[in-house]
Amino acid sequence: MPNSNTKHFKALIREKLSDKKLRNIVKKATSHSISKRIETINNYIPEWEQLRDRANFIRSKTMQNWEFYFEQLLKKFRENGIEFFYANNSSDACSIVKTLLFSFGVKKVVKSKSMVTEEIGLNEYLERNGFEVTETDLGEYIIQLANEKPSHITAPALHKSRQEIGELFSEKFNIDYTDAPEKLTEFARLILRQKFLNADAGISGANFLVAETGTIIIVENEGNARLSITLPKLHIVITSIEKIVPTLSDALMLLKLLPVSSTGQKITSYVSFIKKPLQSIGSENSQKIVVIILDNGRSKLLKNDKSRSILYCIKCGACMNNCPIYQSVGGHAYGSVYPGPIGSILTPWINTLNESKDLAYGSTLCGACSQVCPVKIDIHNQLLGIRKLSIENKYSPLIERVIFKLWLLSMKNFKLFTLLSKFLNFLSPLFQESGLKIPFWSKYKYFPAPAEISFHSWWQKEVKIKERINNV
Amino acid sequence: MSKKILIEKFKSELIKVNGDCFVFKNLSEALKELKSIIAKEKIKNIAISTKTDIAKSIFDELKKDSSVTIESVEELNKTNSILKDNLKNIDLGISCADFLVAETGSVILKSSTDEPRLLSLLPESHIVISTSEQIIERLEDAVDFLSIENWVTVITGPSRTADIEKVLVTGVHGPKKLYVFINDIEIS
Numbered sequence: 001m002p003n004s005n006t007k008h009f010k011a012l013i014r015e016k017l018s019d020k021k022l023r024n025i026v027k028k029a030t031s032h033s034i035s036k037r038i039e040t041i042n043n044y045i046p047e048w049e050q051l052r053d054r055a056n057f058i059r060s061k062t063m064q065n066w067e068f069y070f071e072q073l074l075k076k077f078r079e080n081g082i083e084f085f086y087a088n089n090s091s092d093a094c095s096i097v098k099t100l101l102f103s104f105g106v107k108k109v110v111k112s113k114s115m116v117t118e119e120i121g122l123n124e125y126l127e128r129n130g131f132e133v134t135e136t137d138l139g140e141y142i143i144q145l146a147n148e149k150p151s152h153i154t155a156p157a158l159h160k161s162r163q164e165i166g167e168l169f170s171e172k173f174n175i176d177y178t179d180a181p182e183k184l185t186e187f188a189r190l191i192l193r194q195k196f197l198n199a200d201a202g203i204s205g206a207n208f209l210v211a212e213t214g215t216i217i218i219v220e221n222e223g224n225a226r227l228s229i230t231l232p233k234l235h236i237v238i239t240s241i242e243k244i245v246p247t248l249s250d251a252l253m254l255l256k257l258l259p260v261s262s263t264g265q266k267i268t269s270y271v272s273f274i275k276k277p278l279q280s281i282g283s284e285n286s287q288k289i290v291v292i293i294l295d296n297g298r299s300k301l302l303k304n305d306k307s308r309s310i311l312y313c314i315k316c317g318a319c320m321n322n323c324p325i326y327q328s329v330g331g332h333a334y335g336s337v338y339p340g341p342i343g344s345i346l347t348p349w350i351n352t353l354n355e356s357k358d359l360a361y362g363s364t365l366c367g368a369c370s371q372v373c374p375v376k377i378d379i380h381n382q383l384l385g386i387r388k389l390s391i392e393n394k395y396s397p398l399i400e401r402v403i404f405k406l407w408l409l410s411m412k413n414f415k416l417f418t419l420l421s422k423f424l425n426f427l428s429p430l431f432q433e434s435g436l437k438i439p440f441w442s443k444y445k446y447f448p449a450p451a452e453i454s455f456h457s458w459w460q461k462e463v464k465i466k467e468r469i470n471n472v
Numbered sequence: 473m474s475k476k477i478l479i480e481k482f483k484s485e486l487i488k489v490n491g492d493c494f495v496f497k498n499l500s501e502a503l504k505e506l507k508s509i510i511a512k513e514k515i516k517n518i519a520i521s522t523k524t525d526i527a528k529s530i531f532d533e534l535k536k537d538s539s540v541t542i543e544s545v546e547e548l549n550k551t552n553s554i555l556k557d558n559l560k561n562i563d564l565g566i567s568c569a570d571f572l573v574a575e576t577g578s579v580i581l582k583s584s585t586d587e588p589r590l591l592s593l594l595p596e597s598h599i600v601i602s603t604s605e606q607i608i609e610r611l612e613d614a615v616d617f618l619s620i621e622n623w624v625t626v627i628t629g630p631s632r633t634a635d636i637e638k639v640l641v642t643g644v645h646g647p648k649k650l651y652v653f654i655n656d657i658e659i660s
Contacts, residue, residue: 223646
């Protein structure tokens with residue numbers, strides 16, 4: 001995965017934790033989303049928990065029978081005149097896009113938000129190949145101008161303050177500094193409107209692909225996705241295998257959960273339902289729609305009973321908003337395309353486990369993520385699952401493995417257990433009350449002082465005294 | 473639920489998401505409100521879809537108004553010109569609803585050559601003409617329509633973003649203003 005750098009998670013965590021300004025911005029933004037979500041559920045949706053059960057059922061039946069629904073979807077795409085590609089990995093997906101753009105003589109591309117294109121590193125790839133690519137979602141546009149990566153899956157510029165954005169705009173466009181969100185938004189509107197009108201191709205993601213009808217559903221607030229898929233004559237949809245939904249009713253059901261979980265909105269400003277390419281009007285050429293579905297390691301999950309639920313995700317971002325770790329370090333600390341709890345369990349499957357195993361340890365296992373997940377993914381269990389996998393693969397440090405081997409042996413052998421605990425009791429005077437600081441183990445944690453006498457010897461002594469009293 | 477309750481629910485939901493709703497009994501009421509919006513938003517150029525009779529009447533009446541220029545999509549289609557060029561300088565787009573959703577204050581619009589998607593997208597203001605008979609309780613009630621039609625957009629309020637410090641700003645890429653006109657057929 002070209003766009004991921006999860007190897008330095010520990011170092012990045014340290015760096016981000018010391019950035020107080022960042023912590024304040026992230027905390028403020030996530031708290032805002034959390035309270036909006038709760039407000040809407042409390043005021044409007046008494047049946048929220050039942051909806052979650054239903055959503056979990058829909059997602060689990062779809063992923064268990066994925067091939068069936070996939071075939072159905074392809075048949076509908078063919079009937080509806082929508083071209084289709086299956087991309088095994090990032091480089092396949094990128095080269096399919098490049099070939100398409102070349103064959104259509106495209107020079108300028110507008111893009112609406114799509115995390116899958118971040119995953120495959122599409123922007124950098126297309127720019128290297130000479131295309132002009134413009135992100136049009138306001139948050140994504142800000143990130144593109146700043147030459148950064150999104151730090152949240154639904155709010156990409158969450159980590160940036162209005163002052164930073166104001167300075168960025170004034171520097172890039174040589175305009176007077178303003179940090180008023182209305183003015184900055186209006187300015188971006190004017191610039192991006194010209195980009196839309198002159199674009200040769202539009203690239204978007206998709207929220208749902210309906211197997212029963214072949215409908216592509218795109219959920220958004222700004223209108224940039226609608227412009228991207230309407231103005232250019234070529235529309236490329238880049239999405240991943242888990243976006244399939246059996247029926248339109250199922251999709252509408254999931255749509256009740258997605259915006260609420262994400263921003264607290266009952267529905268977003270725009271939801272587009274697209275079945276066919278747009279008809280031509282007057283002298284215009286007709287539109288072409290191409291759908292690219294990315295696998296990138298996900299099909300391994302389809303076959304995995306224990307971890308399949310990772311694919312239920314509908315990318316709402318509620319788990320990261322509610323995660324105490326995410327709130328403290330922000331999305332960039334993870335170094336992965338998908339940050340937060342869902343990113344920590346998905347990334348090891350689309351990246352290598354060895355490189356991204358540390359992410360699963362960046363969690364308190366409090367389970368807040370699982371509680372807010374609209375499709376009821378057992379995220380905290382999956383986090384433990386990744387830890388288990390990394391231990392099974394011997395990715396944990398040697399010293400840790402040796403210690404646990406010894407512990408296991410002693411738990412199985414009473415004599416060894418007694419010997420080791422006696423040894424620890426013997427060491428007890430060396431410890432201070434707060435415990436012992438062990439080098440290379442932790443800067444912040446202390447190894448607790450062992451008791452002077454083991455429970456076993458204490459018990460034997462107590463019982464013996466009692467027996468003596470009873471005998472008197 | 474009665475139509476009256478549904479209209480009230482629709483109205484209150486739409487206002488919550490920064491849209492506006494106007495219920496009218498006859499053409500003259502609609503025109504009066506329309507003209508006050510035109511004055512308030514300083515609208516000069518209008519494009520309208522004349523799919524329904526009421527929209528046709530509005531088109532005919534506004535044509536007599538010399539302070540604005542108005543074109544129908546039907547006429548524009550006949551000129552064989554590029555649609556986006558025709559619509560990019562339009563201040564107000566007027567379209568005809570297929571359904572109104574009370575639960576969320578949403579408008580359901582299908583796209584067609586008579587009423588292209590760009591009409592509800594490029595202009596800064598968007599007005600939707602509808603009747604009280606088009607109102608449904610929930611989005612699920614339109615599932616058959618959604619499965620038959622090829623291009624449908626569900627619109628709920630004006631275009632919006634909160635990408636800068638979660639501050640809500642309306643009118644990013646789509647219309648900055650959305651007005652829904654409902655012809656209450658029972659009263660008229």
